[in-house]
Amino acid sequence: MTWKNVRLAECCEIKPPKSEAKKTLKESDLVSFVPMNNLGIGTPxxxxxxxxxxxxxxxxxxYFAENDVLLAKITPCFENGKLGIAKGLTNGVGFGSSEFIVFRTSNQLIPEYLYYYLLRPSFREQGQAVMTGAVGHKRVPKEFIEDSEIPLPLVEEQKRIVAILDQAFADIDKARALTEQNLKNARELFESYLQQVFSLSGDGWVDSTLADIAENLDSKRIPITKKDRVEGEHPYYGASGIVDYVNDYIFDEELLLVSEDGANLLARTYPIAFTATGKYWVNNHAHVLRFKDSFIQKFIEYYLNSISLEPYVSGMAQPKLNQKALNSISVPSVDSVIAKDIVERISALEDELNQVQRIYKAKLDRLDELKKSLLQKAFSGELTKRCNEVAA
Structure with a gap:
């Protein structure tokens, strides 16, 4: 059976009037308040x-009311899929961000079916292509929302589709949570091994500081503002690694870069020490260190990424590791032979970790693709058609 495509403006009331709330509630009555941060991604x-x-x-x-569907209309919230269904509102009424689009479904469309329709990546891609406004403040046009056509089967069929998607998405979310936990466990195992290696110092280990074993090249750094950068092939490094590519370079050797500022100095969601090779440029958000030996450099890179730098970091709102503090960091000093042995052992485990991470990340990608596929099938009629064939 062919489904009729209907404009959203014809099967929904878009932006219900605030006067509804004023008619049913007193000025002192409480209502739910929902800022943009409280509108979820991937959950209704x-x-x-x-x-x-x-x-x-x-x-x-x-303004919105119980069972209304909310959609963020401004960048990047629209592209990120901020979307949900209003349920459990205080006194059945809610108010929230002025950047919400509110849909009230009719007797021919249920909210959950509309939610899944708006959740489709293709809907967001089409909306993103026609967004208007200044950079950082682009919004999806009213006309795009009103004129978007939704395939509209009978309500009972919509309920069947929603039930299938609810169960499938719940199963996928469980698989995703398990995979993400496995990824986290693998990373924590590697970090635990690093800490164990560096806590069991042996013969030939001497307490030292970075200033004693490395040459600081910070004076050679040159920041370039974004508007003055000329695009090219050479990496342009900042506190978090490569942030751009430019047409010139400062360094042409293997050096160790250490984050100078940024929340990651304390949060440690990614490495704060990383090796740069080839020809590249470094701005003033990353310290530059030269070592006499590549194995000693890699040894120190692993060490710095295994310890907390909190005692050396100043400023909580804008964490900073200044050069004086960097130079004073206590580090183990070892010869090249010891460094080589430890680096090779850690590198072997890191290679295994990277392989595991690739496997888990590929699984996460497949789970995302499965959701996209299910949504495509749901609104083409394939999802329930296949279920009917299986049932027969």
């Missing part, structure tokens, strides 16, 4: 954490 559930008096929110905030 809103984070209902705050109530406000109706009088506080009727001005510039967006």
């Amino acid at each position: 559930h809103l984070a209902l954490e705050e109530d406000k008096a109706l009088s506080e929110v009727t001005g510039s905030y967006t």
Whole structure:
């Protein structure tokens, strides 16, 4: 059976009027308040954490009611898929960001079916292509929303599709959570091994500082503002690694770069020490260190990534590891033979970790593709058709 395509403006009320709330509630009555941060990604559930008096929110905030569907219209929230269904609202009413688009479904369309339709990556891609406004403040046009056509089967068929997608997405989310935990466990195992290696110092290990074993080349760094950079083939390094590519270089040797500033100095979501090779440029957000031996350099890179730098970092709002603090970091000093042995053992385990990470990341990609495939099949009629064939 062929489904009819219907414009969203014809099967939904878009932006219901605030006057509804004023007719049913007193100014002092509480309503749910939902800022943009509380609109989820990949989940229909809103984070209902705050109530406000109706009088506080009727001005510039967006009104919605129980079972309305909310969609972020501004970049990057729209592209990221911020979307949800209003359920469990205080007094059945909510107000939130002025950047919400609110859909109220009709008797021919259920909210959950609309939610999955708006969740499709193809919908976001089409919307992104026609966004208007200044950079950083682009919004999806009203006309795109109103004119988007949704395949509209009977309500009972919509319910069947939603039930299938709910179960499939729940299973996929469980698989994703398990895979992400496995990724985390693998990383933590490697980090634990690093800490164990460096805590069991043996013969030939001498307490030292970075200033004693490395030459600091910070004075050679030159920052280039984004508008002054000329695109090229040479990596342009900052605190987090390569941030751009430029047409010239400062260094042409293997050196160790260490983050100078940024939240990652404390958060440690990615390495703060990393090796740069070839021809490249470094700005003033990464310290530059030269070592007499490549194995000693790699040994120190592993060591710095295994310890907390909190005692050396100043500033909490804007963490910074200045040159004086960097030079004072206590490090083990070893000869090249010891460094080579330890680096080779750590590198072997790191290679295994990288292989495991590639496997798990590939699985995460397949899970994402499975969701996309299910959504495509759901709105082409294939999903329930296949279920009917299996049932027969």
